[in-house]
Amino acid sequence: MSDRKGEIVRASTDARHARTGKDGAIFDAEGVLLASVDTFNAQSNFSNAKYSVLGDPQEHETANTFGISISMSSVVVESDIFIQQIVEFMNDPQKIPYWAFQGTILGRNGSEERIVYPECVPSGNIDLQNITVGDVIKRQMNLFCNGKPQLNSLLTLD
Numbered sequence: 431m432s433d434r435k436g437e438i439v440r441a442s443t444d445a446r447h448a449r450t451g452k453d454g455a456i457f458d459a460e461g462v463l464l465a466s467v468d469t470f471n472a473q474s475n476f477s478n479a480k481y482s483v484l485g486d487p488q489e490h491e492t493a494n495t496f497g498i499s500i501s502m503s504s505v506v507v508e509s510d511i512f513i514q515q516i517v518e519f520m521n522d523p524q525k526i527p528y529w530a531f532q533g534t535i536l537g538r539n540g541s542e543e544r545i546v547y548p549e550c551v552p553s554g555n556i557d558l559q560n561i562t563v564g565d566v567i568k569r570q571m572n573l574f575c576n577g578k579p580q581l582n583s584l585l586t587l588d
Contacts, residue, residue, distance in 0.1 A: 439552055445457075447537055449585075456502070459530035459548070466504040470570070472547060472575075474498050498575035500531065500550060503568045512571065516552060524571060529573070535587040548577030 456467045475498075504512065515527035528551045535543040553574035561567055561587035 449537070453536045455533040455534045455536065457534065459493070459532070459546075461532065464504075464531075467502050468505060470502045470531075470533060472500045472556050472579075473497060488536065491584070493530055498579055499553065500547060500573040501571065501573060502573075502583055503570045505566055513558070513569065516556060516558075519552075530577075535585060537585040539586065543585045544582040546580040546582060547575045548580070550577075 454470065456464045456470050458464055465526070470494060474496055476496045477494050479494040480489055480491050482489050512527075512529075518525045519527055530546065530548045533545050533547065537543070550573040552571070554572035556571050557569040560569060
């Protein structure tokens with residue numbers, strides 16, 4: 431994309447396109463804003479298979495597996511559904527909670543980057559109760575995405 435003078439416009443050189451945490455939002459599968467989530471982090475982890483070819487001393491890698499892990503924290507008074515489903519699962523292992531999330535970054539010009547994370551299950555540590563004097567009570571959650579993430583839209587510059 432170029433501006434009026436024919437110069438290439440890049441977000442890295444135009445501070446107006448920089449986004450902060452207030453420009454992000456997390457939605458559930460139905461598109462309802464999860465206002466209780468104050469931090470959200472989705473990361474991919476790629477594991478490659480190493481191999482070597484006869485006559486070539488250099489080691490090579492090829493794509494093997496990948497995983498998507500999600501961590502978020504939520505304000506306790508607004509997140510009853512998460513803890514209810516986790517406790518139900520601990521009491522009845524047949525009630526495995528599956529969640530879908532939509533991570534969204536809002537652009538300055540009304541565009542948005544939206545990634546859907548389907549089939550998320552609890553993974554690793556999840557705070558049942560986490561209380562700190564003088565702080566808002568929050569719960570940290572770690573999830574694993576069993577579905578393939580879907581990129582629904584991208585940010586645009588103008």
